Amino acid sequence: MLLDFVNFYLIPGLVLGCIYALGAIGVSLLFGILRFAHFAHGDLMTVGAYLALLLVRVAGLAPIVALPAAAVGTALLAVLIDRAAYRPFREKQTIVLVIASFGVALMLRSLVQLLGGVGSVAYVPGIQRPLVLFDSLRIAERHLWIIGVSALLVVVLHLFLSRSRTGKAMRAMSDERDLARIAGIDTERVVVWTWLIGGGLAAAAGVFLGMDTQLNPYMGWDLLLPVFAAAILGGIGRPYGAILGGLVIGLAEELATYPWIGTTPLVSPDYKTAVAFAIMVAMLIWRPTGLLRGRQFG
Amino acid sequence: MLLEASDLVGGYGGNDVLQGVSLAVDAGEIAVVVGPNGAGKSTALKALFGLVGLRAGCVLLDGHEVTGWAPERLVAAGMGFVPQERNVFPTLTVEENLEMGAYLRRDGIARAKEAVWALFPDLVAKRRQAAGELSGGQRQMVAIGRALMMAPRLLLLDEPTAGLSPKVMDEILERVQAINATGVGILMVEQNARAALAVAHRGYVLQTGRNRFTGTGPELLADREVALAFLGG
Numbered sequence: 001m002l003l004d005f006v007n008f009y010l011i012p013g014l015v016l017g018c019i020y021a022l023g024a025i026g027v028s029l030l031f032g033i034l035r036f037a038h039f040a041h042g043d044l045m046t047v048g049a050y051l052a053l054l055l056v057r058v059a060g061l062a063p064i065v066a067l068p069a070a071a072v073g074t075a076l077l078a079v080l081i082d083r084a085a086y087r088p089f090r091e092k093q094t095i096v097l098v099i100a101s102f103g104v105a106l107m108l109r110s111l112v113q114l115l116g117g118v119g120s121v122a123y124v125p126g127i128q129r130p131l132v133l134f135d136s137l138r139i140a141e142r143h144l145w146i147i148g149v150s151a152l153l154v155v156v157l158h159l160f161l162s163r164s165r166t167g168k169a170m171r172a173m174s175d176e177r178d179l180a181r182i183a184g185i186d187t188e189r190v191v192v193w194t195w196l197i198g199g200g201l202a203a204a205a206g207v208f209l210g211m212d213t214q215l216n217p218y219m220g221w222d223l224l225l226p227v228f229a230a231a232i233l234g235g236i237g238r239p240y241g242a243i244l245g246g247l248v249i250g251l252a253e254e255l256a257t258y259p260w261i262g263t264t265p266l267v268s269p270d271y272k273t274a275v276a277f278a279i280m281v282a283m284l285i286w287r288p289t290g291l292l293r294g295r296q297f298g
Numbered sequence: 299m300l301l302e303a304s305d306l307v308g309g310y311g312g313n314d315v316l317q318g319v320s321l322a323v324d325a326g327e328i329a330v331v332v333g334p335n336g337a338g339k340s341t342a343l344k345a346l347f348g349l350v351g352l353r354a355g356c357v358l359l360d361g362h363e364v365t366g367w368a369p370e371r372l373v374a375a376g377m378g379f380v381p382q383e384r385n386v387f388p389t390l391t392v393e394e395n396l397e398m399g400a401y402l403r404r405d406g407i408a409r410a411k412e413a414v415w416a417l418f419p420d421l422v423a424k425r426r427q428a429a430g431e432l433s434g435g436q437r438q439m440v441a442i443g444r445a446l447m448m449a450p451r452l453l454l455l456d457e458p459t460a461g462l463s464p465k466v467m468d469e470i471l472e473r474v475q476a477i478n479a480t481g482v483g484i485l486m487v488e489q490n491a492r493a494a495l496a497v498a499h500r501g502y503v504l505q506t507g508r509n510r511f512t513g514t515g516p517e518l519l520a521d522r523e524v525a526l527a528f529l530g531g
Contacts, residue, residue, distance in 0.1 A: 165397070165401065168390065168394050168397060168398060169398065169401060171387070171389060171390055171394075172387045172390055172394075172395075172398045174389075175387040175388055175389050175390065176384050176386075176387055176388075178349075178381075178384070179381065179384060179385060179386075179387065180387075180398070181368075181369050181370060182347070182349075182369050182373075182379050182381065183373070183398050183399050183401055183444060183445075184369070184370045184373035184374065184399075184401050184402040184448065185370070185398065185401045186370065186401075
């Protein structure tokens, strides 16, 4: 019973949580630096996933091996998108940027559909047998990779934000943008770094989602709701909160389908996403600054 | 002259708060700007630092024109600015706040940091604490310390004692004098006019966006008219 819980609920919840967290970090960082909700973030994940697919198909790489190149490509694309679609509106009202990001989301999705097809595809077709640890703990190899690499990325991000000059400048700018300029911080350089990190992590989330399930052009867009829920839950503008928020939302979605009472799932798996939505609504009503006291959203 | 600003006209949007303000600070001096609310004191300071648009006027730093320069460029040229509010990075530690002040420095910052610790010994014990958790006076010290990290020749202070208790206010003004004693020129806007003019080599009274009185600090303090109109009798 306990093993079933771990194998079929806890581990998938953690995996989903990692994916949400990687997306939410970018959303949260971008909101802190540029003060707008980046609605194209989900589609950046899709682009990352499909870039990895290209490498899997063309070079025959394993998806996890294709990840670094896909992340770099997505990160650079994010910087280019910022130059073309967001920077001209930097001093405009927030809503202008939000709408621009909707436009970018549509363009990215159409591009993926055009080049990658409209159907679902898998990195590696067929069923993969899980590893069996200690006789009874069953865990898919891809899940080990997802959790392990996510943890590694979070540690690297932490070191970057807490030790490097640019990382500290990023936190400073997220705190007080005007003061950052007064202190002489090169704010446009910080913006570029924010896109590189946000884009790279979005690609990782996309590749992981593709490894866990399948790829389709709507995969990232469909993830936007739980990712925003995670960012809000953690406190918008707080990258550490986004990690926490992602894990909480991912676990909550999976654990809500566990038969806590009786023998049927507490929440039907079809309604999993509603759990994220419910958490987001509750947070916005009762604690809009999030668990780690971030900025008020909106 | 270290800084010479003449006939500044400008403000926010189409609204010219400044209608011809002139200010100057010589090396090693403390200049204090006082005046009623809405006189344009803070706006003048922000305009000098490139944070408010100027429509006319001229700003010279060491005789070189710097009118309309962006803040980061002025920082590199030796000017530091401490805003009145939101002047620390609240989630960064005290030490990280200082490091951000030295963002443009490519040489070592250890000595600049030591100088700030020596000036504000109270901060040493708080170096790993988030700046947002500090008291008002300590935050002000962090804010001033941050601006000192670039070793500026001129420091602009916008109401450094606002909202502080009289005891802490005296402490901050005494520290400002200590900074000045190391050769840094100070241009300070102050609401606590008497206390600030008492330490000023040069004083300006502004009213509705124009210069009203100019003199040394003691001269302005002794002037009946200034005292009656602006210093509460």
